[in-house]
Amino acid sequence: MSNRNSDGLQDLGLWRTFLAAHRSGSVSAAARTLGLAQSSVTTQLRALEVSVGEPLFVRHARGIRPTPRADELAARLSGPLDALADALGTRPAAEPPIVRLGGAAEFLASVAAPALAPAVADGMRLAVTTGLADDLLEQLRVGSLDLVISAVRPRGRGLPSVPFFDEEFALVAAPALGIAHSPVLTRDALIDAPLLAYDRDVPILRRYWRHVFGIRLDREPALVFPDLRALAAAAVAGAGVTVLPTYLIADELADGRLVDLRPTDDPPINTLHLVRRPGPLAEGVAVVEQALRAAVADL
Numbered sequence: 001m002s003n004r005n006s007d008g009l010q011d012l013g014l015w016r017t018f019l020a021a022h023r024s025g026s027v028s029a030a031a032r033t034l035g036l037a038q039s040s041v042t043t044q045l046r047a048l049e050v051s052v053g054e055p056l057f058v059r060h061a062r063g064i065r066p067t068p069r070a071d072e073l074a075a076r077l078s079g080p081l082d083a084l085a086d087a088l089g090t091r092p093a094a095e096p097p098i099v100r101l102g103g104a105a106e107f108l109a110s111v112a113a114p115a116l117a118p119a120v121a122d123g124m125r126l127a128v129t130t131g132l133a134d135d136l137l138e139q140l141r142v143g144s145l146d147l148v149i150s151a152v153r154p155r156g157r158g159l160p161s162v163p164f165f166d167e168e169f170a171l172v173a174a175p176a177l178g179i180a181h182s183p184v185l186t187r188d189a190l191i192d193a194p195l196l197a198y199d200r201d202v203p204i205l206r207r208y209w210r211h212v213f214g215i216r217l218d219r220e221p222a223l224v225f226p227d228l229r230a231l232a233a234a235a236v237a238g239a240g241v242t243v244l245p246t247y248l249i250a251d252e253l254a255d256g257r258l259v260d261l262r263p264t265d266d267p268p269i270n271t272l273h274l275v276r277r278p279g280p281l282a283e284g285v286a287v288v289e290q291a292l293r294a295a296v297a298d299l
Contacts, residue, residue, distance in 0.1 A: 011048070011051065012081070012084075013044070014044050014045075014047060014048045014051070015048070015077055015081060016034070016081060017030065017034060017036070017041055017044040017045065017048075018044075018045065018048055018056065018070075018073070018074075018077075019074060019077065019078055019081060020033045020034050020041075021041065021045060021057065021064060022066050022070055022071075022074045023074075023097045023283070024063075024097060024098070025063045025064060025065070025066075025097065025098050025100075026063040026064065026098075027041050027042055027045070027063070027064060029063075045057065052069070052073075054067075054069060055067055056069060056070040056073070057070060058143075060144070065142070065143045065144055066143065067143075068143075068278070068279060071279040071280050072279075072280075074280070075280045097125065097282065097283045097284060098125045098126065098127050099124065099125065099126050099127070099146055099147070099282065099283075099284040099285055099287075099288050100127050100129065100144065100145045100146045100147070100282075101126060101127070101128050101129070101145070101146065101147050101148070101149075101288060102128070102129040102130070102131065102136035102139060102140070102145045102147070102148040102149070103128075103130065103136065103148060103149035103150070104130065104133075104149070104151065105130035105227065106227065106228040106229055106245075106248055107149060107272070108128055108130060108149070109229070110229075110247065110248055111247065111292075111295050111296065111299070112128075112149070112292060112295070113128075114295070115291045115292055115294065115295035116288060116291050116292075118291075119287055119288070119291055124284055124287065124288075125284075126288070129144075129145060133148075133150045133151050133152035134152060136148045136150065137150060137152065137154050137159065137275065140159060140275060140276075140277045141158065141159065141277070141278070143277055143279075145277060146276070146277055146282040146284075146285050147274065147275070147276055147277070147282075147285050147288060147289070148274075148275045149164065149272055149273075149274060149275075149292070150272065150273045150274075150275050151167075151270055151271075151272055151273075152273075153271075153273050154273075154275055158278060159275050159276070159277070159278065160275070160276045160278070161273045161274065161275040161276070162273065162274055163271050163272075163273055164271075164272045164273055164274040164292070164293070164296065165271070165272045165296040165299070166269045166270070166271050166272075167245040167246075167247065167269060167270040167271075167272060168245065168246045168247075168267045168268075168269055169204065169207075169208055169243050169244065169245055169246070169267055169268045169269070169270070170243065170244065170246050170249070170253070170260045170261075170263075170267060171185075171208060171212070171241065171242075171243050171260065171261045171262050172235055172241070172242060172243070172244055172249060172252075172253070172258040172259065172260055172261060173193065173235055173240065173241045173242070173258065173259065173261055174235060174236055174237070174238045174257065174258060174259075175256065175259055176238045177193065177238055177240070177241070179193060179241070179261055181259050181260060181261040181262065181263070182262070183262060183263055183264060184262075185261055185262040186213075187209065187213045187215065190241055190261075193240055193241040194221075194222030194223065194239060194240030194241065195219060195220075195221045195222055195223075195240055195241055195242070196221065196222065196223045196225070196231045196234050196235055196239055196240045196241065196242035197221035197223065197224050197225075197231075197242070198224070198225070198226055198227075198228060198231065199224065199226065200220075200221065200224050202217060202219075202221055204243045204244075205217055205221070205242070205243050207243075207268055208243040208268050211266075211268040212262060212264065212267075212268070222239070222240055223239055223240065228244055228245070228248055229248065231244060232244055232248060232249050232252060232258070235258055236252055236257045236258060241261065243268075245270070246267075247299045250299075274289060274292070
């Protein structure tokens with residue numbers, strides 16, 4: 001005859017440990033929350049995985065990542081177990097979960113960091129990953145990130161996404177470069193100007209040339225620097241001509257350190273999307289989204 005209780009209540013301690021690990025994304029953080037040794041948390045999670053019959057977490061260098069099955073179980077169990085802990089007065093003072101945000105370094109530094117500072121000061125825990133859109137979306141698919149600000153709209157329905165913000169681009173240079181700026185500036189006026197690019201393939205410059213001048217850009221850049229903030233600094237210093245999102249250089253345009261060489265009512269735009277990982281909405285993501293939306297509304 002089996003010794004296993006038919007109601008499964010003997011596993012409540014394991015599920016409590018499971019929820020702490022799921023919410024924190026870290027064995028060490030779960031151990032601190034529960035007042036246990038890390039080895040005890042690891043042992044309990046392994047025991048639970050044996051009981052369930054499949055892995056619940058994927059271990060990686062920065063902690064643990066829940067599997068889809070773990071997300072499903074957490075969504076079903078968190079309410080009842082929290083209610084029981086509240087009734088018994090035993091719910092631990094848990095650390096808030098980490099919200100894992102990804103995006104382009106320039107946007108995150110210039111817009112996201114100031115927008116999210118008040119939430120962080122109020123106790124939110126935030127881990128930011130920078131990189132290219134395709135790489136970040138892949139991390140979102142496997143659960144390493146909760147939310148990505150992406151210049152690429154994900155294909156299919158696997159990753160929920162919504163349009164978020166239209167970046168507007170301007171062709172800029174320092175006044176010292178001596179290029180007369182006007183709405184009718186031609187490409188010929190730029191023939192001798194050094195081009196400053198994010199990549200050797202000059203994707204942003206090519207897009208601007210095609211949209212505004214109606215031709216293909218076939219020149220090599222004088223400077224390649226994969227950071228738009230560095231390109232802005234080089235342009236201010238008089239290195240050459242570049243194309244940048246206007247939110248990034250608002251101060252430089254306002255105080256005259258950079259000039260818009262060809263002002264237009266129809267600038268090239270690039271739509272950013274907010275993309276969530278599949279599964280239940282991670283705690284704190286809605287707060288991050290709200291803060292980001294408020295920030296871009298003022299740009």
